[in-house]
Amino acid sequence: MAESQTSDAFVEFDRVQKSYDGETLVVKDLNLSVPKGEFLTMLGPSGSGKTTCLMMLAGFETATHGDIRLGGTSINNIPPHKRGIGMVFQNYALFPHMTIAENLSFPLEVRKIGKDEREKKVKRALDMVEMGNFGGRRPAQLSGGQQQRVALARALVFEPELVLMDEPLGALDKQLREKMQFEITDLAHNLGITTVYVTHDQTEALTMSDRVAVFDDGRIQQIAAPDVLYEQPENSFVAQFIGENNTLQGVVKEIKDGTALVQLDGGGMIDCFPVNVTKAGERTQVSIRPERVEFDKNRLQKGAHTLKAEVLEFVYMGDIFRTRLRVAGTDDFIVKTRNAPDQRRLQPGEQLEIGWLPQDCRALDAPAA
Numbered sequence: 001m002a003e004s005q006t007s008d009a010f011v012e013f014d015r016v017q018k019s020y021d022g023e024t025l026v027v028k029d030l031n032l033s034v035p036k037g038e039f040l041t042m043l044g045p046s047g048s049g050k051t052t053c054l055m056m057l058a059g060f061e062t063a064t065h066g067d068i069r070l071g072g073t074s075i076n077n078i079p080p081h082k083r084g085i086g087m088v089f090q091n092y093a094l095f096p097h098m099t100i101a102e103n104l105s106f107p108l109e110v111r112k113i114g115k116d117e118r119e120k121k122v123k124r125a126l127d128m129v130e131m132g133n134f135g136g137r138r139p140a141q142l143s144g145g146q147q148q149r150v151a152l153a154r155a156l157v158f159e160p161e162l163v164l165m166d167e168p169l170g171a172l173d174k175q176l177r178e179k180m181q182f183e184i185t186d187l188a189h190n191l192g193i194t195t196v197y198v199t200h201d202q203t204e205a206l207t208m209s210d211r212v213a214v215f216d217d218g219r220i221q222q223i224a225a226p227d228v229l230y231e232q233p234e235n236s237f238v239a240q241f242i243g244e245n246n247t248l249q250g251v252v253k254e255i256k257d258g259t260a261l262v263q264l265d266g267g268g269m270i271d272c273f274p275v276n277v278t279k280a281g282e283r284t285q286v287s288i289r290p291e292r293v294e295f296d297k298n299r300l301q302k303g304a305h306t307l308k309a310e311v312l313e314f315v316y317m318g319d320i321f322r323t324r325l326r327v328a329g330t331d332d333f334i335v336k337t338r339n340a341p342d343q344r345r346l347q348p349g350e351q352l353e354i355g356w357l358p359q360d361c362r363a364l365d366a367p368a369a
């Protein structure tokens with residue numbers, strides 16, 4: 001969804017389009033405003049235009065149409081090194097022939113900062129990422145995670161107001177990635193840096209960001225805080241892309257008192273929250289999170305519609321139980337329940353009735369046939 005431009009915007013994309021070949025638009029109509037100090041993540045499938053947006057902001061690509069502003073000033077004609085933007089990319093790209101300290105000193109030399117001041121800033125930046133003792137080594141003498149931290153320190157050493165990061169943790173193992181996720185957000189918030197971060201890892205996006213912009217096909221499909229994005233997806237793409245989801249196809253029978261009654265293709269009638277359906281007869285894809293499915297009738301609203309279900313598989317996952325059901329003609333309907341002492345472990349073959357609160361089941365656009 002495009003959002004309105006606010007006056008306190010620090011980074012602004014205003015109706016930005018981009019074509020590399022003069023024919024196809026890879027960025028179609030981008031409107032985005034990022035207030036100062038925000039940690040904003042661009043999340044989306046491969047080829048959706050995330051890196052292109054970052055490159056335009058950094059100044060390595062120009063927008064075909066529209067305007068990009070930084071602090072209210074159009075930056076279309078300002079060269080990259082004059083934009084005061086720090087950058088971290090996936091393959092860190094430290095200068096291999098320089099020591100770590102020299103790598104960090106370089107952006108300061110470019111900015112004509114004196115030797116004493118440089119040494120002080122380099123030391124502080126390396127200490128910040130706990131790499132203070134590694135200044136004399138070369139990049140090849142560091143682990144992947146250590147190189148990534150140095151890259152982060154190098155992006156921050158000249159105290160930029162804005163930092164751009166494109167999949168900076170992609171090459172790291174899970175444990176290190178999670179540690180770095182925490183360190184990056186912590187640093188950004190402590191230093192008051194505005195960050196535009198790119199990833200295609202949704203967990204990373206949800207855990208790190210103040211807001212997430214979900215990209216698809218050169219457009220922002222929805223931009224919102226992580227919890228809003230997860231709990232209130234505005235269309236089928238976002239619902240499917242963020243988190244696990246059960247989807248059922250059907251036709252709207254009636255919309256009344258804020259509830260849509262949907263006749264499922266696979267049989268059965270359910271109550272949903274109408275998100276982007278407006279009238280009876282429309283096709284819809286409804287989406288229900290696995291943790292919002294109820295099989296305890298006492299917890300459903302009076303008169304709630306329920307569906308018959310058969311348990312196909314029960315998986316014990318430690319903290320949760322993941323149960324696969326056959327529901328309304330689909331065999332991959334998932335229910336997740338917390339492993340609590342009084343939680344029932346469903347048995348394959350068991351027949352039950354399931355339901356949910358209408359507000360937890362969203363009637364969204366049906367995918368194009």
Ligand SMILES: Nc1ncnc2c1ncn2[C@@H]1O[C@H](COP(=O)(O)OP(=O)(O)OP(=O)(O)O)[C@@H](O)[C@H]1O
Nearest residue numbers: 020021026044045046047048049050051052053200
């Ligand atoms: N320099 C270029 N010349 C021509 N086409 C390009 C160029 N860079 C990117 N593209 C195309 O633009 C589209 C968007 O690419 P972009 O790199 O912005 O995607 P992305 O969202 O960053 O994807 P990924 O998650 O794979 O990094 C793709 O279709 C890509 O092929």
Ligand SMILES: [Mg+2]
Nearest residue numbers: 050051052166
């Ligand atoms: Mg990319």
